[in-house]
Amino acid sequence: VDLEAREAAISRQGELTKPPGSLGRLEDIAIQLAALQGRAQPALEQVRIVIFAADHGIASAGVSAFPQAVTAQMIANMAAGGAAISVLARQIGASIELIDLGTVAPVPAHPLIRQAVIAASTANLAEAPAMSAEQLAQALAEGAAALERARAAGAELFIAGEMGIGNTTAATALTCALLGLPASSLVGPGTGLDRGGLARKQALIEQALALHRDSLADPTEAPIQALAHLGGFEIAAMAGAYVACAQQRVPMLIDGFISSAAALVASRICPGAADWMLLAHASAEPGHQAMVQALGLRPLLDLGMRLGEGSGAAAAVPLLRLACDLHAQMATFAEAGVAPKGD
């Protein structure tokens, strides 16, 4: 990060016509974005949202309140403009790209949808590795390529969203493995499981963690092996995009539960990646708290959201922009002829 731009931004915040610190995290955001973008006056005109979608073998075991065909149906809904993330992207003026990494139901051809099918779905992670090493490499590369296209489009902020029935199960298993926590401490209702479904989900995650334990024994290889054995195509692609963001110095705004699991993998693969991350919100999915702590990030919003799709991140974009506007446009004490704090 650019320490000179950071110092210039800190200094400017002290000169603006307000009590020092009184804009709270809106000041911190402006300073952080200045450091990440390498300019004393950060800006977020160009925001890119990329939705990674894929199906999960575990879905057939009944870990979701929705049928698996919904993954493909929701990709079509996103492309048609009717999903939450479609509305949010339109309202905040963000460009959007949808990437189909593989669904059991067919996805219609559409200009907004990039076909990048790895397989119809991952394998059932409670019975086998979710994906092969080749499939993992393909997913990681799709994520990195999405970030390249975002950069080519001039993105000043990168948001990854996701769609995949069953993906809170994969994200929970993955996080349990990375943080060494039992399934019981992280498992939650996802899209709305009842008590019986929740118990089944927890048992399947415990089964998966036991099944793959030996494969994750090498600590150097653990993040990447956990991603292959317990993850999903969309989660792996997000992790690939996040690593690319850090390497290419593009600030990223992390969404909720699934995104944070991918961010956790990225920060294990690429130490320092979390420096390029802002965390949009605290998910209502109970296990999110442990991810947030492990990432060392503070959520901006806490609105009880648990939709995914990048929706929490998109909702936080206006706040980031207002932080930049305040930083750029407020008058200094000298400019306004206002007496500064007298101490």
Added chain:
Amino acid sequence: VDLEAREAAISRQGELTKPPGSLGRLEDIAIQLAALQGRAQPALEQVRIVIFAADHGIASAGVSAFPQAVTAQMIANMAAGGAAISVLARQIGASIELIDLGTVAPVPAHPLIRQAVIAASTANLAEAPAMSAEQLAQALAEGAAALERARAAGAELFIAGEMGIGNTTAATALTCALLGLPASSLVGPGTGLDRGGLARKQALIEQALALHRDSLADPTEAPIQALAHLGGFEIAAMAGAYVACAQQRVPMLIDGFISSAAALVASRICPGAADWMLLAHASAEPGHQAMVQALGLRPLLDLGMRLGEGSGAAAAVPLLRLACDLHAQMATFAEAGVAPKGD
């Protein structure tokens, strides 16, 4: 509130292509605004911000980190477009009005500034009633008149902001009297008092509460008497505007510490007024928590802001609008051909 519009909004939220409840408070906001605006599809195109400014006699006792002349200087800065609220109002496309209720330093003539001077400042509330009954009536009427102009301008949401060096002292004293709490439990640093200043502020509030105790003994008259004895012209005008909002059925978005003190008075004068209030954020001023509980409201944001001016409320407006947009523009399960939750 309109229960039919509320039911229609609840029903629509259940049909939109997302797990029920997964947009969290963005769903609640859309439903609440539908009930308040009396239409199944609420909207917030027209937002009005009115800044009430006034000086406080108590400021001469050294209860602020800033000199008293800053009140008038900041009104000029707001009119010139350099204050935080100026930037925020511009970015969210809100109309703004500045009302000068009386400052010790002169305020320049400016088309955005309405001159409504009651007196150069209130009296020192630690030594005398802050204002007379006539002055209180004048301030309340100015607030109600501001809401009338906002309505005439088509306002769908009303935000009151304030400027007044010393006004956290008045707001704290007022809240202590209304809630029966000691000064020690609510006093805070305001614009940035050091430890010595904080002790002085607390002692002065204790002195004021003792001095005016007998005048506030009648429970029926207590809210209005507390406002006269311990308030400020801008706080009284805000309370007047809030009461008018409730009476005229205009939703209001409450800002932070000072605004919440005025909102508390309004809800005591006019039971049910809080039904028309949304609370924008949790102020970093420590006493705000007690006000929030007494109002029975939940803050939307918690960003460590403590600037006033209506800045926290303005920062929350994009979230309210996104809630309305999601409610209006998302596709239903039927429209999108997406399978609903299978339970």
